[in-house]
Amino acid sequence: MNLEAWNEVAAEIAEIKKTNLRELFAEDPARAGRFTVEAAGWTLDYSKNLITPKLMKLLIAFAEAGELQKWIDAMFSGEKINETENRAVLHTALRNKPERPVLVDGKDVMPGVKEVLDRMAAFSDNVRTGKWLGHTGKRIKYIVNIGIGGSDLGPCMATMALKNFSRRSLAMHFVSNVDSTHLAETLRQVKADQTLFIIESKTFTTQETMTNAESARDWLVKQMGGDASAVAKHFVAVSTNAEKVREFGIDTENMFGFWDWVGGRYSLPSAVGLPVMLSISPRNFQKMLRGYYKMDRHFQTAPFNRNLPVIMGLLGILYNNGFDAQTYAVLPYDQYLARLPAYLQQLDMESNGKSVDRDGNPVNCQTGPVLWGEAGTNGQHAFYQLIHQGTKMVPADFIGFCKTHNPIGDHHDKLMANFFAQTEALAFGKTAAECRRESVPEKLVPHKTFKGNHPTNTLLADDLTPETFGALIALYEHKVFTQGILWNIFSFDQWGVQLGKVLATKVLDELTSEAAPSLAHDSSTNSLITHYRAVLGRK
Ligand code: F6P
Numbered sequence: 001m002n003l004e005a006w007n008e009v010a011a012e013i014a015e016i017k018k019t020n021l022r023e024l025f026a027e028d029p030a031r032a033g034r035f036t037v038e039a040a041g042w043t044l045d046y047s048k049n050l051i052t053p054k055l056m057k058l059l060i061a062f063a064e065a066g067e068l069q070k071w072i073d074a075m076f077s078g079e080k081i082n083e084t085e086n087r088a089v090l091h092t093a094l095r096n097k098p099e100r101p102v103l104v105d106g107k108d109v110m111p112g113v114k115e116v117l118d119r120m121a122a123f124s125d126n127v128r129t130g131k132w133l134g135h136t137g138k139r140i141k142y143i144v145n146i147g148i149g150g151s152d153l154g155p156c157m158a159t160m161a162l163k164n165f166s167r168r169s170l171a172m173h174f175v176s177n178v179d180s181t182h183l184a185e186t187l188r189q190v191k192a193d194q195t196l197f198i199i200e201s202k203t204f205t206t207q208e209t210m211t212n213a214e215s216a217r218d219w220l221v222k223q224m225g226g227d228a229s230a231v232a233k234h235f236v237a238v239s240t241n242a243e244k245v246r247e248f249g250i251d252t253e254n255m256f257g258f259w260d261w262v263g264g265r266y267s268l269p270s271a272v273g274l275p276v277m278l279s280i281s282p283r284n285f286q287k288m289l290r291g292y293y294k295m296d297r298h299f300q301t302a303p304f305n306r307n308l309p310v311i312m313g314l315l316g317i318l319y320n321n322g323f324d325a326q327t328y329a330v331l332p333y334d335q336y337l338a339r340l341p342a343y344l345q346q347l348d349m350e351s352n353g354k355s356v357d358r359d360g361n362p363v364n365c366q367t368g369p370v371l372w373g374e375a376g377t378n379g380q381h382a383f384y385q386l387i388h389q390g391t392k393m394v395p396a397d398f399i400g401f402c403k404t405h406n407p408i409g410d411h412h413d414k415l416m417a418n419f420f421a422q423t424e425a426l427a428f429g430k431t432a433a434e435c436r437r438e439s440v441p442e443k444l445v446p447h448k449t450f451k452g453n454h455p456t457n458t459l460l461a462d463d464l465t466p467e468t469f470g471a472l473i474a475l476y477e478h479k480v481f482t483q484g485i486l487w488n489i490f491s492f493d494q495w496g497v498q499l500g501k502v503l504a505t506k507v508l509d510e511l512t513s514e515a516a517p518s519l520a521h522d523s524s525t526n527s528l529i530t531h532y533r534a535v536l537g538r539k
Pocket of ligand 1 (some may be wrong): 148202206264495497
């Protein structure tokens with residue numbers, strides 16, 4: 001990263017470390033308003049961060065020194081900023097307005113985007129209205145999505161998030177793990193003649209997905225009395241690899257394509273969102289895309305000091321690089337968003353888990369943090385203790401909604417009371433003097449004191465709709481982008497995943513070979529493989 005600009009920030013951080021949130025709030029009655037911004041249905045209150053107006057100005061100068069705007073424009077205009085794969089990065093085109101051209105290698109990609117969306121919509125309508133029938137003439141009642149990583153986490157998380165907009169008669173299942181238990185337990189819940197399998201894989205070569213897809217196909221054919229022609233009405237594909245889809249036995253008429261300029265972890269608004277569209281309807285899917293689009297436009301055009309993704313990106317850098325925070329937590333106070341942390345783990349950690357810069361040199365700074373989280377209030381009864389009183393700094397995003405989809409008694413008020421109370425407690429803690437005023441026995445005062453000063457963002461929307469949901473996901477995408485640019489790393493490749501994949505293929509042969517393999521790993525791996533073979537009675 002740009003160390004010259006960062007040094008200015010670092011000098012101001014040293015000043016901030018001499019104060020705390022109690023003092024900062026006491027000094028400035030207008031602090032909440034000063035550090036609150038809105039966009040695309042979301043309000044971000046970032047006043048409970050360890051910042052001053054001066055520090056924010058320096059952080060923004062740091063973003064300018066890193067030429068962030070130039071890179072934003074480069075991404076939106078289709079430049080090949082994914083240099084190590086020689087690809088454009090255009091997930092934003094997926095939710096662009098059809099009439100706004102986006103060029104890749106001089107060709108407008110928007111007609112193709114529209115064509116796939118139209119085909120997805122027609123297909124979804126057919127399934128939802130019962131025009132598309134299974135092989136024996138029955139309506140589809142179960143959807144089983146088979147994919148992993150970006151071909152699973154996005155559609156699975158979004159289907160759950162927008163469940164209240166779903167057609168509940170269509171049961172949605174997601175199989176990702178190559179562990180046969182995942183597939184077996186799912187198949188126990190569905191009936192073959194009413195099941196549609198969606199095989200999602202950008203490459204259509206991923207071991208886990210292809211293994212699950214082949215086993216699902218075998219199961220279906222067996223259930224259909226050995227009639228392989230049943231596959232046509234029960235399998236569709238989402239992929240960029242038409243040849244492999246055909247090889248698998250799915251007619252490319254029933255394939256929904258996307259493009260190499262859509263990264264797996266950014267692919268939810270592409271055909272990868274097909275299960276979501278089937279569940280919530282094409283109309284609601286379009287609303288989700290509108291939400292994405294609004295946040296995209298905001299990111300592209302808003303000045304940095306009003307720009308939600310830029311501000312959140314800079315705050316993340318502040319703690320990661322200025323306070324040595326190793327992790328950050330995402331805490332959605334909405335059960336529908338329970339899978340959001342898992343989704344964001346791939347988005348953030350696969351994107352910014354890098355240790356060489358854009359020139360191939362070792363980075364000169366810490367890069368992507370460890371992301372984790374859990375739906376509130378469950379986390380409060382599990383790990384919040386460490387955030388409040390542990391020795392580590394864990395910056396956290398609190399995400400909540402003013403309205404609930406499920407008004408029962410005072411549940412929602414209680415949920416939101418916890419939501420607001422936690423960020424207050426984290427920021428301001430409880431002093432020893434306050435404990436004593438409450439007659440806490442002297443011996444217990446150190447244990448009941450909360451030092452506070454734990455930074456949080458509060459993200460609040462009126463309600464969880466396809467629009468606010470789309471905007472939220474785009475917000476995190478662009479936050480991750482902002483950080484990758486300013487750390488001077490490439491956020492759109494994932495070479496680190498390859499080594500494990502290659503080794504697993506080799507080990508698989510050694511686990512399954514008829515003859516005892518001659519093992520040439522380290523002594524630990526050798527003995528583990530030998531033990532496994534022995535338990536299974538292999539030589
Ligand atoms: O985990 C590595 C990865 O390549 C991800 O980036 C991707 O989302 C996932 O595997 C699945 O890949 P595919 O969609 O090609 O099956």
